[in-house]
Amino acid sequence: MDQIIVSLMNGVIYGLLLFMVSAGLTLIFGMMGVLNFAHASFYMLGAYFAYTLQGVIGFWLALVVSPVLVGLVGVVVERFFLRRVHHHGHAHELLLTFGLSFIVAESIKLFFGNFPVDYRIPASLDVSAFSVGGAQYPLYRLLMGGIAIAMFVLIYLLLTHTRVGIVVRSAIYKPRMAEALGHNVPLVFMGVFGVGAALAGLAGAVAGAFYTTNPNMALELGVMVFVVVVVGGLGSLGGAMLASLLIGVVTSLAVAVDRSLADLFALFGAGDWATGVGGLMTLKVSSLSATIPFALMLLILLVRPSGLMGEKG
Amino acid sequence: MKTGLLLILAGVAALAALPFLLSQGLLNAAIQMLIAALFASAYNLLCGQAGMLSFGHAAYFGVGAFGTVHAMNAIGGAGLLPTPLMPLAGAACGLVFGAIAGWFATQRTGTYFAMITLAIAELVHSLAPHLKGLFGGEAGMSTMRMPAWGFDFGSTTQVYYLTLAWVLASVGLLYLFTRTPMGRLSYGLRENSHRLRFLGYNVHGLGMMVFAISAMFSGIAGGLQVVSNESANYVVFDPALSAAVVLNTYIGGVTMFLGPALGAALMTFFGYAVSDLTQSWLLYQGILFVGVMMFMPSGLTGLIGTTGRLRQRIGLSKLLPVVLLSIAAALLLSMGGTFAVELLQRVFSQDYRALARLDPGNPWPPVTLLSRAWSPASMATWAVPVVLIGAGAVLAWVGRRSLNQAVEQTVDQGAAT
Numbered sequence: 001m002d003q004i005i006v007s008l009m010n011g012v013i014y015g016l017l018l019f020m021v022s023a024g025l026t027l028i029f030g031m032m033g034v035l036n037f038a039h040a041s042f043y044m045l046g047a048y049f050a051y052t053l054q055g056v057i058g059f060w061l062a063l064v065v066s067p068v069l070v071g072l073v074g075v076v077v078e079r080f081f082l083r084r085v086h087h088h089g090h091a092h093e094l095l096l097t098f099g100l101s102f103i104v105a106e107s108i109k110l111f112f113g114n115f116p117v118d119y120r121i122p123a124s125l126d127v128s129a130f131s132v133g134g135a136q137y138p139l140y141r142l143l144m145g146g147i148a149i150a151m152f153v154l155i156y157l158l159l160t161h162t163r164v165g166i167v168v169r170s171a172i173y174k175p176r177m178a179e180a181l182g183h184n185v186p187l188v189f190m191g192v193f194g195v196g197a198a199l200a201g202l203a204g205a206v207a208g209a210f211y212t213t214n215p216n217m218a219l220e221l222g223v224m225v226f227v228v229v230v231v232g233g234l235g236s237l238g239g240a241m242l243a244s245l246l247i248g249v250v251t252s253l254a255v256a257v258d259r260s261l262a263d264l265f266a267l268f269g270a271g272d273w274a275t276g277v278g279g280l281m282t283l284k285v286s287s288l289s290a291t292i293p294f295a296l297m298l299l300i301l302l303v304r305p306s307g308l309m310g311e312k313g
Numbered sequence: 314m315k316t317g318l319l320l321i322l323a324g325v326a327a328l329a330a331l332p333f334l335l336s337q338g339l340l341n342a343a344i345q346m347l348i349a350a351l352f353a354s355a356y357n358l359l360c361g362q363a364g365m366l367s368f369g370h371a372a373y374f375g376v377g378a379f380g381t382v383h384a385m386n387a388i389g390g391a392g393l394l395p396t397p398l399m400p401l402a403g404a405a406c407g408l409v410f411g412a413i414a415g416w417f418a419t420q421r422t423g424t425y426f427a428m429i430t431l432a433i434a435e436l437v438h439s440l441a442p443h444l445k446g447l448f449g450g451e452a453g454m455s456t457m458r459m460p461a462w463g464f465d466f467g468s469t470t471q472v473y474y475l476t477l478a479w480v481l482a483s484v485g486l487l488y489l490f491t492r493t494p495m496g497r498l499s500y501g502l503r504e505n506s507h508r509l510r511f512l513g514y515n516v517h518g519l520g521m522m523v524f525a526i527s528a529m530f531s532g533i534a535g536g537l538q539v540v541s542n543e544s545a546n547y548v549v550f551d552p553a554l555s556a557a558v559v560l561n562t563y564i565g566g567v568t569m570f571l572g573p574a575l576g577a578a579l580m581t582f583f584g585y586a587v588s589d590l591t592q593s594w595l596l597y598q599g600i601l602f603v604g605v606m607m608f609m610p611s612g613l614t615g616l617i618g619t620t621g622r623l624r625q626r627i628g629l630s631k632l633l634p635v636v637l638l639s640i641a642a643a644l645l646l647s648m649g650g651t652f653a654v655e656l657l658q659r660v661f662s663q664d665y666r667a668l669a670r671l672d673p674g675n676p677w678p679p680v681t682l683l684s685r686a687w688s689p690a691s692m693a694t695w696a697v698p699v700v701l702i703g704a705g706a707v708l709a710w711v712g713r714r715s716l717n718q719a720v721e722q723t724v725d726q727g728a729a730t
Contacts, residue, residue, distance in 0.1 A: 035424045081607065088610055091366050094427060095563060098368070099603040102556065106596035110654070111661050219552060223435050230428050287443050294436040298417055301429060305421060 007252045015248025016148035020203035022228040022240045024196025030235030031172040037097040040222025041104035046070045046201030047208025051119035059122045067202040074197025108215045116214035227297045233310020254289035332470040342585040346578040347480045353562045353577035355530030361567030363523045364503025366427045369434025371554035373407045377532025380406025381539040385456040395461035400536035407532020415524030441547035453546030499523045560602045566612020631719040638712035642705045649701030
């Protein structure tokens with residue numbers, strides 16, 4: 001029971017982390033119609049920037065400065081790369097961001113080496129918050145969850161209760177009309193792209209210290225983030241939140257399940273047959289935890305193609 | 314058309330003559346180039362012609378590879394088919410898996426399609442290491458080429474000719490496919506699928522068939538890889554392979570049929586040639602890809618067509634300086650870029666840092682590049698790439714301006730007459 005509670009909490013916090021990255025991605029998609037392949041690269045850049053800066057200006061300042069730097073990188077990407085190929089169409093933009101993600105990953109390998117770097121949480125934070133059934137629960141995980149929730153509330157309030165939010169939402173909904181009314185839509189696009197990148201950078205700076213910081217982190221998380229936005233519905237912030245939590249909890253719980261499909265069949269008296277078949281049947285669910293999100297995504301696309309909360313077909 | 318046919322015949326003759334000209338190592342590289350060319354051509358059927366961007370084509374390559382391994386190991390190692398026909402097993406596996414995956418993926422179009430292909434590839438990639446019976450786990454699976462039809466397939470030359478025959482036949486079939494009514498319809502799928510649906514065609518079925526055919530030829534490429542390497546490992550499902558085929562195809566250019574094949578062959582050759590010289594080959598490939606996407610969306614082979622059109626429009630005498638300027642600019646830019654990357658790579662490498670820590674009095678020991686020592690602390694070292702890149706940029710700018718002027722002049726003349 002205790003183990004399930006810990007798994008649940010881990011899953012929720014991993015889900016919140018996924019949300020921090022997918023929020024920017026889904027906002028950018030809703031606005032510009034382009035799925036930014038390099039978005040997870042911003043997450044990785046955030047972690048590496050924070051790692052480099054923490055030695056100079058300390059952990060907390062690095063947590064503030066590195067998202068700003070990543071946001072600037074995002075602005076450059078939008079202004080000088082994406083905008084120039086916009087007239088070629090969305091497929092072209094997707095390919096360009098794909099190439100950029102490749103360059104970021106290879107540059108990271110060039111500067112920091114093709115191995116994990118020693119980016120850790122400061123010792124003062126490396127304490128347990130409380131204990132569940134004898135196991136200590138790290139405070140830092142709660143902190144990550146808290147930052148993600150604060151961010152969600154902040155974006156929500158910004159989008160719904162401020163004038164800037166109204167302009168951004170109208171630019172997302174009807175860009176031409178917003179432009180005709182005298183708003184600088186390209187500037188809005190650039191701003192949202194930068195903020196989305198900065199959010200991913202913040203997630204990287206926070207999470208990189210807890211998980212490993214290596215040149216493959218962008219790819220590993222990136223694929224998961226794509227699953228999140230497709231399951232949640234491209235362009236939907238609420239859907240991204242729901243799907244992030246769902247996938248976080250499911251993968252986290254699956255790791256703890258020491259059963260296989262054959263055990264399920266055994267309930268119906270076909271256990272021996274299933275064990276005899278082997279292959280998928282005898283694989284433990286725990287070793288499938290990396291596979292489950294993709295299967296879930298295919299299932300969602302089959303029964304509800306626009307995602308859990310998506311409207312755009 | 315006639316010159317095109319002659320060029321292709323000359324190319325085939327050159328490929329057939331390669332074993333007499335090359336060493337064993339280079340011949341192995343040539344086999345890899347042929348396989349990459351076939352894979353890129355198969356991929357281009359899907360993304361270039363039918364306009365469906367797939368980010369997970371390694372899955373079909375890998376399924377074809379493992380299908381071939383199992384076929385070669387079947388019947389106690391005797392093999393299901395004679396060795397020269399083994400890639401057929403890869404083709405069958407690619408076709409079946411491609412039809413299933415394609416049924417899912419072509420439910421949606423555009424960005425969703427790309428995401429589904431990525432998810433399917435990741436699904437297989439994450440599952441493969443756990444299914445030891447099917448994919449051999451960490452160690453992979455090995456096999457042997459059995460003698461057949463009077464050949465023993467022991468030498469690289471025989472494997473090369475086998476690969477060449479399969480690649481030529483497959484690329485030929487892919488070309489003939491584009492001439493069939495269905496191949497023509499696949500262009501319609503890219504240009505306007507709504508209209509195709511309106512005309513009464515089954516767009517989902519068509520997309521699925523194109524997907525399956527592309528997967529089948531990818532499976533042949535995977536099978537050829539196994540026949541050449543005599544082994545397969547779940548690493549073939551790695552996203553890096555999917556990424557490589559996307560980069561190769563677009564660097565080569567999707568507007569010409571042979572563009573992706575040439576791009577893949579070129580990139581594989583460079584990858585082989587410079588693998589000893591640099592550790593940053595993938596970075597160069599990425600930069601080249603982004604450069605192509607930014608400045609010449611029709612790829613390297615597309616340049617030929619563009620140059621031809623410009624010659625008709627503004628005449629050879631005005632075009633020649635522009636071409637020369639562009640070539641000089643490209644050379645300078647790539648020299649400067651390479652120099653900067655290699656310098657950075659050496660300065661940030663583990664060895665260098667360890668060396669720098671050894672001697673605190675001299676924190677920036679010189680690095681060796683192009684058999685010369687360069688001090689990272691001196692401005693002169695960094696001035697070299699900066700000057701090269703700056704000069705290249707200036708030349709590119711001048712070339713662009715004179716091209717614009719020439720085009721404007723012809724437009725003015727056209728208006729005057």
